[in-house]
Amino acid sequence: MIEVRGLSKRYGGGQGIHDISLTIAKGAVTSFIGPNGAGKSTLLSLISRLIPMDEGQVQIAGADVSKADSRGLARVISILKQSNQLNVKLKVGELVEFGRFPHSSGRLSAEDHRSVDEAIRYMELEELRGKFIDQLSGGQRQRAFIAMVLAQDTDYILLDEPLNNLDLKHSVQMMKVLRRLTDELGKTIVLVLHDINFAAAYSDSIVALKEGRVIRHGSVDDMMDPVVLKEIYDIDIPVHNVDGRKVCLYFR
Amino acid sequence: MKLRYLFPVLLILSFTSLFVGVSDIRPWELFQLTEDQAEIMRISRIPRLISIIIAGVGMSVIGLIMQQLTRNKFVSPTTAGTTDSASLGVLMAMIIIPGASPLVKIVIAFAFAMAGTLVMIRIMERLRYRDPILVALVGLMFGSIVGSATTFLALKYNLMQSVGSWLNGDFSSILKGRYEMLYISIPLILLAYLFADRFTIAGMGESFAVNLGLNYRQVMRIGLAIVALVSAVILLTVGSLPFLGLIIPNLVSLYKGDHLRSSLAHTALLGAIFVLGCDILGRIVIYPFEVPIGLVVGVLGSGIFLYLLLRRRAAHD
Numbered sequence: 068m069i070e071v072r073g074l075s076k077r078y079g080g081g082q083g084i085h086d087i088s089l090t091i092a093k094g095a096v097t098s099f100i101g102p103n104g105a106g107k108s109t110l111l112s113l114i115s116r117l118i119p120m121d122e123g124q125v126q127i128a129g130a131d132v133s134k135a136d137s138r139g140l141a142r143v144i145s146i147l148k149q150s151n152q153l154n155v156k157l158k159v160g161e162l163v164e165f166g167r168f169p170h171s172s173g174r175l176s177a178e179d180h181r182s183v184d185e186a187i188r189y190m191e192l193e194e195l196r197g198k199f200i201d202q203l204s205g206g207q208r209q210r211a212f213i214a215m216v217l218a219q220d221t222d223y224i225l226l227d228e229p230l231n232n233l234d235l236k237h238s239v240q241m242m243k244v245l246r247r248l249t250d251e252l253g254k255t256i257v258l259v260l261h262d263i264n265f266a267a268a269y270s271d272s273i274v275a276l277k278e279g280r281v282i283r284h285g286s287v288d289d290m291m292d293p294v295v296l297k298e299i300y301d302i303d304i305p306v307h308n309v310d311g312r313k314v315c316l317y318f319r
Numbered sequence: 320m321k322l323r324y325l326f327p328v329l330l331i332l333s334f335t336s337l338f339v340g341v342s343d344i345r346p347w348e349l350f351q352l353t354e355d356q357a358e359i360m361r362i363s364r365i366p367r368l369i370s371i372i373i374a375g376v377g378m379s380v381i382g383l384i385m386q387q388l389t390r391n392k393f394v395s396p397t398t399a400g401t402t403d404s405a406s407l408g409v410l411m412a413m414i415i416i417p418g419a420s421p422l423v424k425i426v427i428a429f430a431f432a433m434a435g436t437l438v439m440i441r442i443m444e445r446l447r448y449r450d451p452i453l454v455a456l457v458g459l460m461f462g463s464i465v466g467s468a469t470t471f472l473a474l475k476y477n478l479m480q481s482v483g484s485w486l487n488g489d490f491s492s493i494l495k496g497r498y499e500m501l502y503i504s505i506p507l508i509l510l511a512y513l514f515a516d517r518f519t520i521a522g523m524g525e526s527f528a529v530n531l532g533l534n535y536r537q538v539m540r541i542g543l544a545i546v547a548l549v550s551a552v553i554l555l556t557v558g559s560l561p562f563l564g565l566i567i568p569n570l571v572s573l574y575k576g577d578h579l580r581s582s583l584a585h586t587a588l589l590g591a592i593f594v595l596g597c598d599i600l601g602r603i604v605i606y607p608f609e610v611p612i613g614l615v616v617g618v619l620g621s622g623i624f625l626y627l628l629l630r631r632r633a634a635h636d
Contacts, residue, residue: 156572156577
């Protein structure tokens with residue numbers, strides 16, 4: 068369980084996040100949605116100690132994030148930010164091996180190698196293992212980074228816009244993999260997503276942010292409601308029932 | 320390219336280097352040297368060979384570390400203010416403590432190099448435009464500003480000649496008793512090897528590093544301290560060797576990638592080979608005179624650097 072209490076981070080011009088309290092359930096997929104500048108990425112970075120908080124507290128599985136040992140945290144929670152601007156020339160295999168760094172400090176044991184192999188298989192990267200990541204397409208590269216996070220083998224996985232750079236097919240594949248991680252391995256996954264329909268199709272609960280505050284938090288059913296969506300996005304979004312699933316038609 | 324090809328090349332060049340010079344010593348005389356010849360070997364040729372290898376390895380390795388930590392392939396100690404700051408430090412030591420021992424000079428040069436590098440990194444972090452070449456240019460400007468302060472002070476205190484001597488790398492003045500400080504860089508290079516994985520991770524950026532539980536700030540500080548200290552030591556013994564820290568890591572990255580654990584040894588060996596080759600060339604090109612190593616490395620290095628720049632351009636278009 069992730070417990071966020073009274074969390075604030077201020078940037079210039081009223082940006083940042085203000086007094087957020089939130090409980091994220093263990094063993095579930097939770098998506099953050101909301102307009103640009105709502106503070107979704109900031110919240111994700113604060114939860115995962117990438118940036119220091121101004122006020123408040125974050126507890127992950129009972130440990131206070133701002134006080135816990137960073138190395139120990141790296142075995143409990145992993146975070147992947149948007150990775151498209153990385154231009155380091157590493158092979159896919161080498162990148163995934165770095166996921167074991169918190170466990171092994173660079174000297175990989177047999178168990179570490181097993182985790183690496185497993186992660187590569189899970190993301191279907193066997194054939195690309197020896198390629199440099201700067202030779203891959205955006206989608207392949209994204210999968211390589213997710214494989215690294217899988218090798219890190221943490222109970223909590225935070226992903227900032229994991230569908231960026233992915234085409235439709237790979238987006239669906241990615242979401243299915245994430246869903247499987249929760250269903251089969253019991254991982255707790257928190258995502259920042261732009262597409263509400265993807266969020267609705269694969270999440271257990273959805274958190275809506277706007278102007279640095281959590282304005283709604285509920286099950287997919289509660290959130291996929293024209294009144295709620297209007298409140299979040301300031302436009303009328305009709306919700307239709309297609310084969311028992313709620314789908315937003317926000318195109319016109 | 321494999322390490323097992325680089326090693327023999329280094330050995331052959333090292334051997335050649337011992338027998339190039341004004342005094343004739345033939346390879347077949349190696350086991351029956353006259354007293355004079357043995358003396359030349361001991362006092363001049365062997366110290367020269369050792370200092371070339373250490374300086375070549377040192378400059379290339381710290382260039383690699385600096386590029387990794389700044390995440391910029393066009394940054395190096397000689398082009399982003401580290402060496403310039405170190406030489407300002409040496410000058411200050413000469414002005415403030417006349418007759419300072421070499422060790423004192425190194426400590427002060429190191430302090431200046433470290434401070435200069437940290438300021439440079441701060442400036443780079445604040446730049447709005449992150450184009451690598453532009454960032455590298457800013458580094459070049461920063462280095463020139465520090466350099467002009469050095470020139471100004473040197474003129475004022477009539478020390479221009481000494482400054483000139485260490486600004487241009489030169490192995491011809493290396494003699495027994497005047498190069499041993501270079502040995503300080505050996506444990507530092509070994510330390511760099513131990514930190515190879517951490518430097519690679521830090522090179523992926525702060526959030527990537529923190530995610531893996533790495534103490535990013537500490538790794539940065541250790542890396543930059545290695546860069547600053549090795550720069551200071553080499554500056555004070557051999558002098559400035561431009562371009563080396565820029566081109567060798569870039570050449571190795573082309574075929575070996577950026578995983579320091581696998582590229583560090585290649586960078587070190589290729590650096591030593593390049594400097595040895597340049598030194599031998601400088602010694603025979605206008606024999607019996609010598610072209611200073613700084614000049615040879617500069618000419619060949621800038622050519623290779625241009626090639627790397629154009630190649631990058633071609634890859635982008």
